Amino acid sequence: MVKNDIVWHDHTVTRSDREQRLSQRGVVVxxxxxxxxxxxxxxxxLDRQLNQLGRATMLLDGDNIRHGLCAPPERLAEEHSQEFAARFGLGFGETDREENIRRIGSLAGLMASAGLITLTAFVSPYRQDRDRVRKMIQANRAGDFIEVFVDTPLAICESRDPKGLYxxxxxxxxxxxTGISDPYEAPLAPEIHLDGGDGRSPAQQATEVLETLRKQGVFK
Ligand SMILES: Nc1ncnc2c1ncn2[C@@H]1O[C@H](COP(=O)(O)OS(=O)(=O)O)[C@@H](OP(=O)(O)O)[C@H]1O
Ligand SMILES: Nc1ncnc2c1ncn2[C@@H]1O[C@H](COP(=O)(O)OP(=O)(O)O)[C@@H](O)[C@H]1O
Structure with a gap:
């Protein structure tokens, strides 16, 4: 335990109260x-399908989060000093990705504790970064971190190249x-392993995840 003057404050409305009201478990997918x-x-x-079933969700997505919470230095410099932008802005080096995933993991954990089925979509290429988030979420309750490896061969990703980045x-x-001049460390034991090159539609793959969530008792 790190010693400092910051003390955790328990709230009157508990996570369990929130989950009971929503009739679901707050998890991170x-x-x-x-x-x-x-x-x-x-x-x-998946977000669309869950919402159609009346589930309470939130979707955190790489490109969007890098517009705000994890903005790059150039964006922060529009409103803040150069020093601030250099200190808190994030790029794609290994340490910047580590901080990106730490911030998102913390945010996702808070959203799960509000009872939301929280979906995150980040490259998150480093196993250690993902495993830290897993540990933090599971410390609160086992089974609340559901890792979904979208295992699409690099050649297919590169042929899609929707943003021209490859x-x-x-x-x-x-x-x-990632995949060209930076590593991608595949999960060793993801809860769900989707073969992105198997010819199924995104809707079919989303339904597989949805059915796993249902089986695991995230919602009825
Ligand atoms: N160097 C580099 N490597 C990987 N991706 C890059 C890079 N530069 C920009 N982009 C675009 O940023 C999106 C990835 O951001 P993430 O926050 O998900 O990355 S990470 O989890 O911190 O690794 C990623 O979005 P997706 O294509 O949706 O995965 C890219 O569009
Ligand atoms: N299961 C799939 N089958 C065929 N094309 C797909 C499938 N999933 C995604 N795509 C297409 O691949 C491209 C990249 O998908 P995207 O969701 O933006 O990837 P990521 O968020 O991992 O960067 C998009 O043009 C999308 O329509």
């Missing part, structure tokens, strides 16, 4: 995989690009 593997599309479709990375215009 963590999508991971290469850029272009289908994380956002499948997570977005092309730029191959041309050396983007540094530290």
């Amino acid at each position: 963590w999508f991971t995989g290469l850029s272009g593997c289908g994380k956002s599309t499948i997570a977005n479709e 092309k730029k990375a191959r041309a050396g215009l983007i540094k530290n690009f």
